[in-house]
Amino acid sequence: MISVHNLVKKFGDFTAVDGVSFEVKDGEIFAFLGPNGAGKSTTIKMLTTLLRPTSGTIILNGGDPVANPDAARRSFGIVFQDPSLDDDLTAMENMELHGILYDVPSKLLKERSKELMQFVELWDRKDSLVKEFSGGMKRRLEIARGLLHHPKIIFLDEPTLGLDPQTRNSMWEYLKKLNKEEKTTIFFTTHYMEEAERVAERIAIVDHGKIIATGTSESLKEQTKSESLEDAFLSLTGKMIRDEAATPADQMRMRHRVWRR
Amino acid sequence: MKKIYILWLRQIKKYLRSKSRIVGSLAQPLLFLLALGYGFGSVFQKAGEGNYIEFLAPGVIGMSIIFTAVFSGIEIIWDRQFGFLKEMMVAPISRLNIMIGRTLGGATVATAQGLLVLIISLFFGFHLSSVGAIIPAVGIMFLIALLFTALGTMIASLLDDMQGFQLIINFLVMPAFFLSGALFPLKGLPKALAFVATIDPLSYGIDALRFLLIGEVHYGLVRDVTMLAIFTSVFLLLGSYFFKKVEV
Ligand SMILES: Nc1ncnc2c1ncn2[C@@H]1O[C@H](COP(=O)(O)OP(=O)(O)OP(=O)(O)O)[C@@H](O)[C@H]1O
Ligand SMILES: [Mg+2]
Numbered sequence: 001m002i003s004v005h006n007l008v009k010k011f012g013d014f015t016a017v018d019g020v021s022f023e024v025k026d027g028e029i030f031a032f033l034g035p036n037g038a039g040k041s042t043t044i045k046m047l048t049t050l051l052r053p054t055s056g057t058i059i060l061n062g063g064d065p066v067a068n069p070d071a072a073r074r075s076f077g078i079v080f081q082d083p084s085l086d087d088d089l090t091a092m093e094n095m096e097l098h099g100i101l102y103d104v105p106s107k108l109l110k111e112r113s114k115e116l117m118q119f120v121e122l123w124d125r126k127d128s129l130v131k132e133f134s135g136g137m138k139r140r141l142e143i144a145r146g147l148l149h150h151p152k153i154i155f156l157d158e159p160t161l162g163l164d165p166q167t168r169n170s171m172w173e174y175l176k177k178l179n180k181e182e183k184t185t186i187f188f189t190t191h192y193m194e195e196a197e198r199v200a201e202r203i204a205i206v207d208h209g210k211i212i213a214t215g216t217s218e219s220l221k222e223q224t225k226s227e228s229l230e231d232a233f234l235s236l237t238g239k240m241i242r243d244e245a246a247t248p249a250d251q252m253r254m255r256h257r258v259w260r261r
Numbered sequence: 262m263k264k265i266y267i268l269w270l271r272q273i274k275k276y277l278r279s280k281s282r283i284v285g286s287l288a289q290p291l292l293f294l295l296a297l298g299y300g301f302g303s304v305f306q307k308a309g310e311g312n313y314i315e316f317l318a319p320g321v322i323g324m325s326i327i328f329t330a331v332f333s334g335i336e337i338i339w340d341r342q343f344g345f346l347k348e349m350m351v352a353p354i355s356r357l358n359i360m361i362g363r364t365l366g367g368a369t370v371a372t373a374q375g376l377l378v379l380i381i382s383l384f385f386g387f388h389l390s391s392v393g394a395i396i397p398a399v400g401i402m403f404l405i406a407l408l409f410t411a412l413g414t415m416i417a418s419l420l421d422d423m424q425g426f427q428l429i430i431n432f433l434v435m436p437a438f439f440l441s442g443a444l445f446p447l448k449g450l451p452k453a454l455a456f457v458a459t460i461d462p463l464s465y466g467i468d469a470l471r472f473l474l475i476g477e478v479h480y481g482l483v484r485d486v487t488m489l490a491i492f493t494s495v496f497l498l499l500g501s502y503f504f505k506k507v508e509v
Contacts, residue, residue, distance in 0.1 A: 045509070049351060050347060051508055051509075052508065070353055070355065073352060073353040074353040078351055080347055082344050082347075083344045084344035084345055084347045084348045085344070086271065086275075086343075086345045086348075088274070088275045089271065089275075093271075098348070100263055100264055101264055101349070101353070102352060103353070
Protein backbone atom coordinates (compact mmCIF):
# COMPACT_ATOMS: atom_id res chain seq x y z
CA MET A 1 0.00 0.00 0.00
CA ILE A 2 2.89 2.32 0.84
CA SER A 3 6.32 1.67 -0.53
CA VAL A 4 9.12 4.14 0.11
CA HIS A 5 12.61 3.89 -1.25
CA ASN A 6 15.60 6.00 -0.25
CA LEU A 7 13.51 9.02 0.59
CA VAL A 8 15.47 12.21 1.31
CA LYS A 9 14.35 15.68 2.32
CA LYS A 10 16.79 18.52 2.74
CA PHE A 11 15.98 21.97 4.07
CA GLY A 12 18.98 23.95 2.85
CA ASP A 13 22.03 22.14 4.23
CA PHE A 14 20.01 20.34 6.84
CA THR A 15 18.87 16.81 6.05
CA ALA A 16 15.62 16.14 7.87
CA VAL A 17 14.91 12.78 6.23
CA ASP A 18 18.01 10.87 5.23
CA GLY A 19 17.44 7.91 2.95
CA VAL A 20 14.37 6.27 4.45
CA SER A 21 13.00 3.02 2.97
CA PHE A 22 10.05 0.98 4.21
CA GLU A 23 6.92 -0.90 3.15
CA VAL A 24 3.45 -0.83 4.63
CA LYS A 25 1.13 -3.63 3.57
CA ASP A 26 -2.48 -3.28 2.60
CA GLY A 27 -4.62 -3.17 5.76
CA GLU A 28 -1.66 -2.94 8.09
CA ILE A 29 -1.36 -0.73 11.17
CA PHE A 30 2.10 0.77 11.11
CA ALA A 31 3.73 3.07 13.65
CA PHE A 32 6.55 5.52 13.23
CA LEU A 33 8.35 6.21 16.48
CA GLY A 34 11.22 8.58 17.05
CA PRO A 35 12.48 11.43 19.20
CA ASN A 36 11.48 15.03 18.53
CA GLY A 37 12.89 16.25 15.25
CA ALA A 38 13.57 12.74 13.96
CA GLY A 39 11.82 13.47 10.68
CA LYS A 40 8.48 11.73 11.22
CA SER A 41 6.24 14.62 10.25
CA THR A 42 8.48 15.53 7.34
CA THR A 43 8.15 11.98 6.01
CA ILE A 44 4.38 12.14 6.36
CA LYS A 45 4.31 15.47 4.56
CA MET A 46 6.16 13.96 1.63
CA LEU A 47 3.86 10.95 1.55
CA THR A 48 0.85 13.24 1.55
CA THR A 49 1.99 15.59 -1.26
CA LEU A 50 2.61 18.57 1.02
CA LEU A 51 6.37 18.54 0.52
CA ARG A 52 8.42 17.59 -2.48
CA PRO A 53 11.05 14.97 -1.73
CA THR A 54 14.61 16.02 -2.46
CA SER A 55 15.16 12.51 -3.83
CA GLY A 56 13.84 8.99 -3.54
CA THR A 57 10.65 7.29 -4.64
CA ILE A 58 7.23 6.82 -3.08
CA ILE A 59 4.49 4.49 -4.23
CA LEU A 60 1.17 5.13 -2.54
CA ASN A 61 -1.84 2.99 -3.39
CA GLY A 62 -0.13 1.98 -6.61
CA GLY A 63 0.69 5.51 -7.77
CA ASP A 64 3.40 8.10 -7.43
CA PRO A 65 2.16 11.02 -5.31
CA VAL A 66 4.85 13.31 -6.69
CA ALA A 67 3.93 12.73 -10.34
CA ASN A 68 0.21 12.29 -9.78
CA PRO A 69 -0.79 14.10 -6.60
CA ASP A 70 -4.51 14.15 -7.31
CA ALA A 71 -4.90 10.37 -7.42
CA ALA A 72 -2.84 10.06 -4.25
CA ARG A 73 -4.92 12.69 -2.46
CA ARG A 74 -8.05 10.75 -3.19
CA SER A 75 -6.65 7.68 -1.48
CA PHE A 76 -5.71 8.98 1.95
CA GLY A 77 -6.95 10.95 4.92
CA ILE A 78 -4.70 12.72 7.37
CA VAL A 79 -4.81 14.08 10.87
CA PHE A 80 -1.99 16.58 11.20
CA GLN A 81 0.20 17.12 14.19
CA ASP A 82 -0.52 20.86 14.08
CA PRO A 83 -3.98 22.40 14.00
CA SER A 84 -5.60 22.60 10.59
CA LEU A 85 -9.19 23.61 11.34
CA ASP A 86 -10.76 26.87 10.28
CA ASP A 87 -11.38 28.65 13.57
CA ASP A 88 -13.91 31.04 12.09
CA LEU A 89 -16.20 28.26 10.96
CA THR A 90 -18.38 26.06 13.13
CA ALA A 91 -17.55 22.43 13.82
CA MET A 92 -20.22 21.31 11.40
CA GLU A 93 -19.06 23.70 8.70
CA ASN A 94 -15.56 22.30 8.99
CA MET A 95 -16.95 18.80 8.51
CA GLU A 96 -19.09 19.85 5.55
CA LEU A 97 -16.27 21.61 3.82
CA HIS A 98 -14.10 18.53 4.17
CA GLY A 99 -16.84 16.23 2.93
CA ILE A 100 -17.38 18.33 -0.16
CA LEU A 101 -13.68 18.58 -0.92
CA TYR A 102 -13.54 14.78 -0.78
CA ASP A 103 -16.70 14.17 -2.84
CA VAL A 104 -18.65 12.53 -0.03
CA PRO A 105 -22.30 12.35 -1.22
CA SER A 106 -24.39 14.77 0.79
CA LYS A 107 -26.64 12.19 2.46
CA LEU A 108 -23.68 10.11 3.57
CA LEU A 109 -21.94 13.29 4.65
CA LYS A 110 -24.81 14.14 7.00
CA GLU A 111 -25.00 10.65 8.45
CA ARG A 112 -21.30 10.28 8.98
CA SER A 113 -20.80 13.77 10.38
CA LYS A 114 -23.43 13.00 12.96
CA GLU A 115 -22.02 9.59 13.75
CA LEU A 116 -18.45 10.86 14.08
CA MET A 117 -19.32 13.98 16.02
CA GLN A 118 -21.40 11.94 18.43
CA PHE A 119 -18.50 9.59 18.69
CA VAL A 120 -16.08 12.37 19.65
CA GLU A 121 -18.80 13.95 21.80
CA LEU A 122 -19.06 17.18 19.93
CA TRP A 123 -22.49 16.72 18.44
CA ASP A 124 -24.17 19.13 20.84
CA ARG A 125 -21.50 21.69 20.00
CA LYS A 126 -21.75 21.24 16.27
CA ASP A 127 -22.85 24.81 15.63
CA SER A 128 -20.25 26.45 17.84
CA LEU A 129 -17.34 28.24 16.24
CA VAL A 130 -14.16 26.22 16.46
CA LYS A 131 -12.35 29.13 18.09
CA GLU A 132 -14.56 28.61 21.14
CA PHE A 133 -13.29 25.03 21.56
CA SER A 134 -10.70 23.79 24.02
CA GLY A 135 -7.50 22.23 22.69
CA GLY A 136 -8.77 18.71 23.25
CA MET A 137 -12.09 19.45 21.57
CA LYS A 138 -10.28 20.79 18.51
CA ARG A 139 -8.14 17.69 18.45
CA ARG A 140 -11.23 15.49 18.56
CA LEU A 141 -12.80 17.42 15.74
CA GLU A 142 -9.64 17.04 13.65
CA ILE A 143 -9.83 13.29 14.13
CA ALA A 144 -13.52 13.12 13.29
CA ARG A 145 -12.89 15.17 10.17
CA GLY A 146 -9.96 13.01 9.07
CA LEU A 147 -12.18 9.91 9.23
CA LEU A 148 -15.11 11.48 7.44
CA HIS A 149 -14.39 10.21 3.95
CA HIS A 150 -13.27 6.69 4.92
CA PRO A 151 -10.00 6.78 3.04
CA LYS A 152 -7.98 3.73 2.00
CA ILE A 153 -4.99 4.93 3.97
CA ILE A 154 -5.09 7.11 7.02
CA PHE A 155 -2.12 9.08 8.32
CA LEU A 156 -2.26 10.14 11.94
CA ASP A 157 0.55 12.39 13.14
CA GLU A 158 0.46 12.22 16.92
CA PRO A 159 -3.32 12.02 16.86
CA THR A 160 -3.73 11.46 20.58
CA LEU A 161 -1.60 14.38 21.68
CA GLY A 162 -3.42 16.17 24.47
CA LEU A 163 -6.38 13.81 24.60
CA ASP A 164 -7.71 12.25 27.76
CA PRO A 165 -7.40 8.46 28.13
CA GLN A 166 -11.13 7.89 27.52
CA THR A 167 -11.02 9.64 24.18
CA ARG A 168 -7.74 7.99 23.27
CA ASN A 169 -9.15 4.53 23.88
CA SER A 170 -12.38 5.07 22.05
CA MET A 171 -10.52 6.63 19.13
CA TRP A 172 -8.34 3.55 18.79
CA GLU A 173 -11.39 1.29 19.06
CA TYR A 174 -12.94 3.14 16.17
CA LEU A 175 -9.79 3.02 14.10
CA LYS A 176 -9.32 -0.68 14.70
CA LYS A 177 -12.90 -1.30 13.67
CA LEU A 178 -12.33 0.70 10.50
CA ASN A 179 -9.14 -1.23 9.89
CA LYS A 180 -10.99 -4.55 10.22
CA GLU A 181 -14.15 -3.71 8.36
CA GLU A 182 -12.80 -1.61 5.53
CA LYS A 183 -9.21 -2.83 5.49
CA THR A 184 -8.04 0.71 6.04
CA THR A 185 -4.27 0.99 6.20
CA ILE A 186 -3.18 3.04 9.20
CA PHE A 187 0.10 4.88 9.47
CA PHE A 188 0.63 6.76 12.71
CA THR A 189 3.23 8.44 14.86
CA THR A 190 3.09 8.75 18.60
CA HIS A 191 5.22 9.39 21.64
CA TYR A 192 3.12 7.07 23.79
CA MET A 193 4.95 3.76 23.70
CA GLU A 194 2.14 1.74 25.19
CA GLU A 195 -0.12 3.00 22.43
CA ALA A 196 2.27 1.82 19.72
CA GLU A 197 2.70 -1.49 21.48
CA ARG A 198 -1.02 -2.05 21.81
CA VAL A 199 -2.13 -0.93 18.38
CA ALA A 200 0.65 -1.22 15.82
CA GLU A 201 1.32 -4.42 13.94
CA ARG A 202 4.72 -3.18 12.92
CA ILE A 203 6.88 -0.35 14.18
CA ALA A 204 9.71 1.61 12.61
CA ILE A 205 12.02 3.59 14.85
CA VAL A 206 13.49 6.70 13.28
CA ASP A 207 16.27 8.90 14.54
CA HIS A 208 18.12 11.73 12.83
CA GLY A 209 16.17 11.12 9.65
CA LYS A 210 17.10 7.43 9.39
CA ILE A 211 15.19 4.27 10.21
CA ILE A 212 17.28 2.48 12.79
CA ALA A 213 15.02 -0.50 13.44
CA THR A 214 11.82 -2.05 12.11
CA GLY A 215 9.71 -4.90 13.37
CA THR A 216 6.93 -5.93 15.71
CA SER A 217 7.10 -4.60 19.21
CA GLU A 218 8.10 -8.12 20.33
CA SER A 219 10.99 -8.32 17.89
CA LEU A 220 12.20 -4.85 18.83
CA LYS A 221 12.24 -5.85 22.48
CA GLU A 222 14.11 -9.02 21.62
CA GLN A 223 16.66 -7.21 19.49
CA THR A 224 17.51 -4.87 22.34
CA LYS A 225 16.95 -7.38 25.12
CA SER A 226 14.52 -4.96 26.78
CA GLU A 227 11.56 -5.50 29.03
CA SER A 228 9.34 -2.89 27.46
CA LEU A 229 9.03 -1.02 24.20
CA GLU A 230 10.02 2.13 26.02
CA ASP A 231 13.30 0.58 27.10
CA ALA A 232 13.84 -0.71 23.59
CA PHE A 233 13.18 2.77 22.23
CA LEU A 234 15.57 4.37 24.67
CA SER A 235 18.30 1.85 24.04
CA LEU A 236 18.00 2.41 20.30
CA THR A 237 17.80 6.18 20.31
CA GLY A 238 19.87 7.02 23.39
CA LYS A 239 18.87 9.03 26.39
CA MET A 240 19.91 12.45 25.16
CA ILE A 241 17.19 15.08 24.84
CA ARG A 242 16.88 16.54 21.37
CA ASP A 243 16.75 20.26 21.10
CA GLU A 244 14.67 20.64 18.06
CA ALA A 245 15.28 23.88 16.21
CA ALA A 246 12.05 25.81 15.95
CA THR A 247 10.69 25.67 12.42
CA PRO A 248 9.88 28.87 10.60
CA ALA A 249 6.21 28.02 10.99
CA ASP A 250 6.57 27.93 14.76
CA GLN A 251 8.37 31.22 14.79
CA MET A 252 5.67 32.71 12.66
CA ARG A 253 2.96 31.47 14.97
CA MET A 254 4.80 33.04 17.88
CA ARG A 255 5.06 36.36 16.14
CA HIS A 256 1.45 36.24 15.19
CA ARG A 257 0.43 35.63 18.76
CA VAL A 258 2.46 38.59 19.90
CA TRP A 259 1.01 40.70 17.14
CA ARG A 260 -2.56 39.79 17.99
CA ARG A 261 -2.24 40.92 21.55
CA MET B 262 -17.78 23.15 -9.21
CA LYS B 263 -19.23 22.37 -5.81
CA LYS B 264 -15.73 22.46 -4.38
CA ILE B 265 -15.11 25.92 -5.76
CA TYR B 266 -18.46 27.00 -4.39
CA ILE B 267 -17.72 25.78 -0.88
CA LEU B 268 -14.40 27.62 -0.83
CA TRP B 269 -16.14 30.74 -2.08
CA LEU B 270 -18.78 30.37 0.61
CA ARG B 271 -16.10 30.04 3.24
CA GLN B 272 -14.67 33.44 2.35
CA ILE B 273 -18.11 35.03 2.45
CA LYS B 274 -18.93 33.51 5.84
CA LYS B 275 -15.64 34.58 7.30
CA TYR B 276 -16.20 38.11 6.07
CA LEU B 277 -19.73 38.38 7.41
CA ARG B 278 -18.58 37.06 10.77
CA SER B 279 -15.82 39.60 11.22
CA LYS B 280 -17.91 42.64 11.96
CA SER B 281 -14.87 44.52 13.16
CA ARG B 282 -13.23 44.04 9.79
CA ILE B 283 -16.23 45.41 7.92
CA VAL B 284 -16.52 48.44 10.16
CA GLY B 285 -12.76 48.93 10.25
CA SER B 286 -12.42 48.93 6.51
CA LEU B 287 -15.18 51.51 6.17
CA ALA B 288 -13.33 53.96 8.39
CA GLN B 289 -10.68 54.81 5.82
CA PRO B 290 -13.06 55.57 2.92
CA LEU B 291 -15.20 57.63 5.29
CA LEU B 292 -12.19 59.65 6.30
CA PHE B 293 -11.26 60.28 2.69
CA LEU B 294 -14.76 61.38 1.78
CA LEU B 295 -14.94 63.68 4.78
CA ALA B 296 -11.48 65.18 4.86
CA LEU B 297 -10.67 65.33 1.18
CA GLY B 298 -14.18 65.55 -0.16
CA TYR B 299 -15.16 68.51 1.92
CA GLY B 300 -11.63 69.82 2.44
CA PHE B 301 -10.73 70.20 -1.21
CA GLY B 302 -14.27 70.83 -2.41
CA SER B 303 -13.99 74.58 -2.82
CA VAL B 304 -10.49 74.53 -4.32
CA PHE B 305 -11.62 71.97 -6.86
CA GLN B 306 -14.68 74.02 -7.69
CA LYS B 307 -12.63 77.22 -8.14
CA ALA B 308 -10.31 75.38 -10.50
CA GLY B 309 -13.34 74.83 -12.66
CA GLU B 310 -13.46 71.08 -12.16
CA GLY B 311 -16.94 70.91 -10.71
CA ASN B 312 -18.08 69.05 -7.62
CA TYR B 313 -15.21 67.24 -5.89
CA ILE B 314 -17.36 64.71 -4.03
CA GLU B 315 -18.78 63.55 -7.35
CA PHE B 316 -15.28 63.16 -8.68
CA LEU B 317 -13.81 61.63 -5.55
CA ALA B 318 -16.45 59.00 -4.74
CA PRO B 319 -15.51 56.55 -7.55
CA GLY B 320 -11.88 56.88 -6.46
CA VAL B 321 -12.72 56.09 -2.86
CA ILE B 322 -14.85 53.15 -3.97
CA GLY B 323 -11.82 51.89 -5.91
CA MET B 324 -9.66 52.37 -2.85
CA SER B 325 -11.89 50.32 -0.59
CA ILE B 326 -11.98 47.59 -3.22
CA ILE B 327 -8.24 47.29 -3.67
CA PHE B 328 -7.49 47.30 0.03
CA THR B 329 -10.10 44.66 0.77
CA ALA B 330 -9.09 42.59 -2.26
CA VAL B 331 -5.35 42.59 -1.61
CA PHE B 332 -6.06 41.74 1.98
CA SER B 333 -8.32 38.83 1.00
CA GLY B 334 -5.57 37.44 -1.19
CA ILE B 335 -3.00 37.87 1.54
CA GLU B 336 -5.22 35.98 3.96
CA ILE B 337 -3.59 32.83 2.59
CA ILE B 338 -0.74 33.65 4.92
CA TRP B 339 -3.18 33.45 7.81
CA ASP B 340 -4.53 30.17 6.49
CA ARG B 341 -1.00 28.89 6.50
CA GLN B 342 -0.34 30.11 10.03
CA PHE B 343 -3.50 28.62 11.41
CA GLY B 344 -2.92 25.45 9.44
CA PHE B 345 -6.08 25.43 7.36
CA LEU B 346 -4.02 25.72 4.18
CA LYS B 347 -2.79 22.16 4.79
CA GLU B 348 -6.35 20.90 4.85
CA MET B 349 -6.98 22.47 1.43
CA MET B 350 -3.66 21.38 -0.01
CA VAL B 351 -4.06 17.67 0.75
CA ALA B 352 -7.62 17.54 -0.53
CA PRO B 353 -8.34 16.09 -3.97
CA ILE B 354 -8.87 19.46 -5.60
CA SER B 355 -6.44 21.09 -7.98
CA ARG B 356 -4.43 24.05 -6.78
CA LEU B 357 -5.97 26.03 -9.61
CA ASN B 358 -9.46 25.38 -8.28
CA ILE B 359 -8.42 26.30 -4.75
CA MET B 360 -7.08 29.54 -6.14
CA ILE B 361 -10.25 30.13 -8.17
CA GLY B 362 -12.57 29.50 -5.23
CA ARG B 363 -10.61 31.73 -2.92
CA THR B 364 -10.15 34.47 -5.46
CA LEU B 365 -13.82 34.54 -6.38
CA GLY B 366 -14.68 34.66 -2.68
CA GLY B 367 -12.21 37.44 -1.96
CA ALA B 368 -13.38 39.39 -5.01
CA THR B 369 -17.02 39.04 -4.01
CA VAL B 370 -16.22 40.38 -0.57
CA ALA B 371 -14.25 43.30 -2.01
CA THR B 372 -17.04 44.13 -4.43
CA ALA B 373 -19.56 44.12 -1.60
CA GLN B 374 -17.30 46.46 0.30
CA GLY B 375 -17.12 48.75 -2.74
CA LEU B 376 -20.87 48.75 -3.05
CA LEU B 377 -21.18 49.61 0.63
CA VAL B 378 -18.89 52.60 0.13
CA LEU B 379 -20.93 53.64 -2.90
CA ILE B 380 -24.06 53.68 -0.77
CA ILE B 381 -22.32 55.60 2.00
CA SER B 382 -21.03 58.19 -0.43
CA LEU B 383 -24.61 58.94 -1.44
CA PHE B 384 -25.03 60.40 2.04
CA PHE B 385 -22.06 62.65 1.43
CA GLY B 386 -23.70 64.21 -1.55
CA PHE B 387 -22.66 61.84 -4.31
CA HIS B 388 -25.16 61.59 -7.18
CA LEU B 389 -25.45 58.72 -9.61
CA SER B 390 -26.00 59.75 -13.20
CA SER B 391 -28.53 56.94 -13.38
CA VAL B 392 -29.54 54.13 -11.08
CA GLY B 393 -29.21 51.58 -13.89
CA ALA B 394 -25.50 52.43 -14.12
CA ILE B 395 -24.97 50.51 -10.92
CA ILE B 396 -25.13 47.15 -12.68
CA PRO B 397 -22.26 47.66 -15.13
CA ALA B 398 -20.41 49.53 -12.39
CA VAL B 399 -20.62 46.44 -10.17
CA GLY B 400 -19.15 44.47 -13.07
CA ILE B 401 -16.17 46.84 -13.22
CA MET B 402 -15.84 46.71 -9.44
CA PHE B 403 -15.72 42.94 -9.62
CA LEU B 404 -12.97 43.05 -12.27
CA ILE B 405 -10.89 45.38 -10.11
CA ALA B 406 -11.54 43.13 -7.14
CA LEU B 407 -10.49 40.00 -9.03
CA LEU B 408 -7.32 41.66 -10.20
CA PHE B 409 -6.19 42.73 -6.78
CA THR B 410 -7.26 39.55 -5.01
CA ALA B 411 -5.11 37.65 -7.49
CA LEU B 412 -2.28 40.07 -6.79
CA GLY B 413 -2.70 39.48 -3.07
CA THR B 414 -2.64 35.72 -3.63
CA MET B 415 0.54 36.06 -5.62
CA ILE B 416 2.20 38.11 -2.89
CA ALA B 417 1.05 35.71 -0.19
CA SER B 418 2.49 32.79 -2.13
CA LEU B 419 5.85 34.50 -2.22
CA LEU B 420 5.94 35.64 1.41
CA ASP B 421 6.55 33.36 4.35
CA ASP B 422 4.94 35.50 6.97
CA MET B 423 3.30 38.81 7.70
CA GLN B 424 6.65 40.61 8.00
CA GLY B 425 6.51 41.71 4.40
CA PHE B 426 2.92 42.81 4.64
CA GLN B 427 3.58 46.44 5.56
CA LEU B 428 6.15 46.65 2.79
CA ILE B 429 3.60 45.49 0.25
CA ILE B 430 1.02 47.97 1.47
CA ASN B 431 3.48 50.85 1.35
CA PHE B 432 5.22 50.03 -1.88
CA LEU B 433 2.46 48.50 -3.93
CA VAL B 434 -1.04 49.18 -2.72
CA MET B 435 -0.57 52.80 -1.63
CA PRO B 436 1.17 53.83 -4.88
CA ALA B 437 -1.38 51.92 -6.95
CA PHE B 438 -4.07 53.92 -5.22
CA PHE B 439 -2.47 57.37 -5.08
CA LEU B 440 -1.13 57.32 -8.64
CA SER B 441 -4.32 56.03 -10.22
CA GLY B 442 -6.18 59.30 -10.54
CA ALA B 443 -8.48 58.28 -7.72
CA LEU B 444 -7.94 61.68 -6.10
CA PHE B 445 -7.08 63.99 -9.02
CA PRO B 446 -8.00 64.33 -12.71
CA LEU B 447 -5.64 62.55 -15.09
CA LYS B 448 -5.68 65.28 -17.71
CA GLY B 449 -2.87 67.79 -17.76
CA LEU B 450 -0.61 65.75 -15.52
CA PRO B 451 3.19 65.96 -15.79
CA LYS B 452 4.41 63.41 -18.35
CA ALA B 453 6.03 61.06 -15.85
CA LEU B 454 2.97 60.92 -13.65
CA ALA B 455 0.68 60.46 -16.63
CA PHE B 456 2.83 57.55 -17.75
CA VAL B 457 2.75 55.91 -14.36
CA ALA B 458 -1.01 56.16 -14.38
CA THR B 459 -1.17 54.27 -17.67
CA ILE B 460 0.64 51.28 -16.18
CA ASP B 461 -1.45 51.34 -13.01
CA PRO B 462 -4.40 49.01 -13.57
CA LEU B 463 -6.47 50.85 -10.99
CA SER B 464 -6.44 53.97 -13.23
CA TYR B 465 -8.54 52.14 -15.78
CA GLY B 466 -10.85 50.73 -13.16
CA ILE B 467 -11.55 54.10 -11.62
CA ASP B 468 -11.83 55.78 -15.00
CA ALA B 469 -14.45 53.24 -16.02
CA LEU B 470 -16.31 53.69 -12.74
CA ARG B 471 -16.33 57.45 -13.25
CA PHE B 472 -17.71 57.04 -16.70
CA LEU B 473 -20.49 54.76 -15.55
CA LEU B 474 -21.36 56.60 -12.35
CA ILE B 475 -20.91 60.28 -13.23
CA GLY B 476 -20.36 60.27 -16.98
CA GLU B 477 -16.79 61.59 -16.96
CA VAL B 478 -14.02 59.71 -18.69
CA HIS B 479 -10.33 60.12 -19.48
CA TYR B 480 -9.18 57.05 -21.40
CA GLY B 481 -12.56 55.96 -22.72
CA LEU B 482 -14.63 53.01 -21.60
CA VAL B 483 -13.43 50.59 -24.29
CA ARG B 484 -9.80 51.15 -23.46
CA ASP B 485 -10.58 50.95 -19.74
CA VAL B 486 -12.36 47.64 -19.97
CA THR B 487 -9.79 46.16 -22.36
CA MET B 488 -6.85 47.14 -20.18
CA LEU B 489 -8.61 45.99 -17.04
CA ALA B 490 -9.43 42.63 -18.62
CA ILE B 491 -5.82 42.17 -19.74
CA PHE B 492 -4.37 43.09 -16.36
CA THR B 493 -6.87 40.87 -14.56
CA SER B 494 -6.08 37.85 -16.74
CA VAL B 495 -2.35 38.37 -16.32
CA PHE B 496 -2.62 38.60 -12.55
CA LEU B 497 -4.93 35.60 -12.34
CA LEU B 498 -2.35 33.60 -14.28
CA LEU B 499 0.53 34.89 -12.17
CA GLY B 500 -1.44 34.26 -8.99
CA SER B 501 -2.19 30.66 -9.89
CA TYR B 502 1.37 30.11 -11.10
CA PHE B 503 2.85 31.20 -7.79
CA PHE B 504 0.14 29.58 -5.71
CA LYS B 505 0.95 26.24 -7.34
CA LYS B 506 4.46 26.44 -5.97
CA VAL B 507 3.37 26.93 -2.37
CA GLU B 508 4.60 24.28 0.02
CA VAL B 509 3.09 24.03 3.44
N1 LIG C 1 10.06 23.73 6.76
C1 LIG C 1 11.18 23.42 7.41
N2 LIG C 1 12.30 24.14 7.24
C2 LIG C 1 13.44 23.81 7.88
N3 LIG C 1 13.56 22.77 8.72
C3 LIG C 1 12.49 22.00 8.93
C4 LIG C 1 11.25 22.28 8.29
N4 LIG C 1 10.35 21.34 8.69
C5 LIG C 1 11.00 20.54 9.54
N5 LIG C 1 12.29 20.93 9.69
C6 LIG C 1 13.31 20.27 10.52
O1 LIG C 1 13.35 18.92 10.16
C7 LIG C 1 13.55 18.09 11.31
C8 LIG C 1 12.48 17.04 11.37
O2 LIG C 1 11.25 17.64 11.68
P1 LIG C 1 9.91 16.81 11.84
O3 LIG C 1 8.82 17.80 12.03
O4 LIG C 1 9.79 15.87 10.72
O5 LIG C 1 10.18 16.02 13.19
P2 LIG C 1 9.24 15.00 13.93
O6 LIG C 1 9.93 13.68 13.89
O7 LIG C 1 7.87 15.06 13.43
O8 LIG C 1 9.34 15.55 15.42
P3 LIG C 1 8.19 15.73 16.54
O9 LIG C 1 8.17 14.47 17.32
O10 LIG C 1 8.74 16.84 17.39
O11 LIG C 1 6.94 16.06 15.87
C9 LIG C 1 13.55 19.04 12.51
O12 LIG C 1 14.89 19.26 12.90
C10 LIG C 1 12.93 20.31 11.99
O13 LIG C 1 13.49 21.42 12.63
MG1 LIG D 1 6.11 15.62 14.09
